Amino acid sequence: MDFFIFKKLVSVLVMPINVAILLLILSLVFFKRKPKFAFKSLISAVVLLIVTASPPISNQLVVPMEQNYESFSLSAKPVDYIVILGCGHQSNDALAVTSQLKPCSLQRLVEGLRISRLHPEATIITSGHSIKDPVSNAEKVKQAAIALGIDGRKIITENYPKDTQEEAELIGPRVKGKNVVLVTDAYHLPRAIKYFELQGVNAIPAPAGYFVKNPNADIHWLSYFPSSHNLYKASIAWYEAMGRAWQWIAY
Known part of the structure; x- marks a missing residue:
């Protein structure tokens, strides 16, 4: 197996x-x-x-x-790459390409595009394979980014990584020594940063997709039900x- x-x-x-x-x-x-x-x-x-x-x-x-990292604001120096880690999608031509993305992929893409607005000099790297879908997650996220106004020539796809470890191993050699922003879900970011560090990449963390938006907010009593x-x-x-x-x- x-x-x-x-x-x-x-x-x-x-x-x-x-x-x-x-x-x-x-x-x-x-x-x-x-x-x-x-x-x-x-x-x-x-x-x-x-x-x-x-x-x-x-x-x-x-x-x-x-809660390990603060939201990305602005890098002190130009950003070379914005790496958006893969999550998932399901192709269906009857839907808009953004609607084909899983919520996690869409949230990571939105954060990546926000950073791209702050650093238009950066090249975006999307990643992620697909087990049975005819289109890789990297390609589907690229399609969604283009639909949202990003020039496709600014996007590189890594279509073969199956998990975070493989993403770091395949993307790491390309971005090593560069100023890199790494985008993934907030809960997943510490592990992703560690994998990239093992490849010699000191990426700037950019958390997305928080499950708990405000840990200090008062919770309505109805929210305590399972x-x-x-x-x-x-x-x-x-x-x-x-x-x-x-x-x-x-x-």
Whole structure:
């Protein structure tokens, strides 16, 4: 099995929702043979879902990951490259190209374009492959950037990286020694910066796509109810934590 697929499979299997589903299945399987074990599995699944879907928990998991860097303002010297890391899309010619991007890709693109307005001298690099889609994520983001007014001649695509490590390995040699701005989701940025540092690239961090816009804001009481969005935030935090653990072990 390809190691990339293995990593993705493991990360999916240990997501909170999938662990809860496994516990629920176990409770059904052992309902008659081991009722105590089945009851414990059922309670564990319910508790796991409630806890990870609750705003106080999900926010506390993701906020520390998002607060490592300030928003990009203006570089003291000219920017050579703006690197926009890939995320995902689904091609559908019936939709505007911007609507084909996943929210994470769209948010990264918007931040990259904002920085491009501040530093029009910079060349934009988009990256990301596609497993089954006929168009790579790098190419689709480029198409969206052109639709939003960017000159296509200012955009370079890296169509083959499958994950952050490969993005750093493929893009690093091109941008090493240059003034580089690295754009990705705020929670993901520390790990991405580390991978680029391993390639000798000291990139300027440019966080995008915050899950928690203002950690100090007062939360309305209705927002404390469990929700699928909060479960998603907790899953993202868990996925990133596993990615950082793997990076720490490997490097």
